[in-house]
Amino acid sequence: MTQASRSASHAAYLERMGITVWVSRRTEPASQAELVPAPVPVGQADHAAEPPPALSPGETAQAPVDGADAAWETLRQAVAGCTRCGLCDSRTQTVFGVGSRSADLMVIGEAPGAEEDRRGEPFVGRAGQLLTAMLVALGLPREQVFIANILKCRPPGNRDPKADEVASCIPYLREQMRLLRPRVILCVGRVAAQNLLQIEQPLRALRDREHAFEAGDRAIPVIVSYHPAYLLRSPADKAKAWQDLKRLRPLLKGEQR
Ligand code: URA
Numbered sequence: 494m495t496q497a498s499r500s501a502s503h504a505a506y507l508e509r510m511g512i513t514v515w516v517s518r519r520t521e522p523a524s525q526a527e528l529v530p531a532p533v534p535v536g537q538a539d540h541a542a543e544p545p546p547a548l549s550p551g552e553t554a555q556a557p558v559d560g561a562d563a564a565w566e567t568l569r570q571a572v573a574g575c576t577r578c579g580l581c582d583s584r585t586q587t588v589f590g591v592g593s594r595s596a597d598l599m600v601i602g603e604a605p606g607a608e609e610d611r612r613g614e615p616f617v618g619r620a621g622q623l624l625t626a627m628l629v630a631l632g633l634p635r636e637q638v639f640i641a642n643i644l645k646c647r648p649p650g651n652r653d654p655k656a657d658e659v660a661s662c663i664p665y666l667r668e669q670m671r672l673l674r675p676r677v678i679l680c681v682g683r684v685a686a687q688n689l690l691q692i693e694q695p696l697r698a699l700r701d702r703e704h705a706f707e708a709g710d711r712a713i714p715v716i717v718s719y720h721p722a723y724l725l726r727s728p729a730d731k732a733k734a735w736q737d738l739k740r741l742r743p744l745l746k747g748e749q750r
Pocket of ligand 1 (some may be wrong): 602603615616642645722
């Protein structure tokens with residue numbers, strides 16, 4: 494695809510999303526290579542000391558690179574059979590996460606909704622379709638990123654996750670991060686951001702700056718934006734969400750992995 498046709502298709506997606514794009518006379522950089530990396534993130538979340546999820550005896554997710562597939566499979570099975578919290582009683586199935594295991598971008602949402610619970614895949618309902626369109630507009634087809642949630646099971650009635658449910662489930666997410674080693678994380682919505690970063694600020698404040706998730710040997714930059722379900726209810730804020738997403742571009746170009 495040429496740059497011109499890529500831009501045209503991105504513009505079409507943005508239009509479908511209801512975002513008006515103002516193009517300056519000085520055209521946007523033609524490629525990510527021309528974008529200047531943002532400053533190194535600051536943040537204070539530190540989950541590095543917490544243990545990985547407890548797997549069944551004999552199982553291990555501590556695999557070297559050539560055992561990465563086995564580690565992913567072990568983790569997937571551990572999630573599929575999880576009974577660590579009460580949500581296992583009401584779920585149809587667990588929602589592990591989906592996407593490329595070599596993705597540079599990891600998108601983290603809150604928890605599966607009804608459609609996700611039915612299909613076993615995150616962000617497949619209306620909100621998910623909007624998220625997918627926004628990623629495509631950024632030049633990132635859904636299959637090139639990895640999408641997961643703080644919780645792997647649907648809370649009944651889509652209520653907010655409870656603290657004990659998050660505590661039980663988040664080690665799975667951290668293990669996914671350890672295996673994936675994303676360059677950047679995008680958190681969508683207040684609940685996802687507060688639980689990942691362990692800070693209790695309103696979304697407005699969380700969106701204001703870049704955060705860092707301390708992942709053992711390095712800090713992963715975290716950008717926070719609106720949840721797509723909110724954007725469906727408040728389309729006027731889509732333009733602000735688009736500004737948030739554009740902050741991912743220079744970070745995705747970073748050297749570290
Ligand atoms: N909302 C989320 O936060 N995650 C999903 O997977 C679907 C809707």
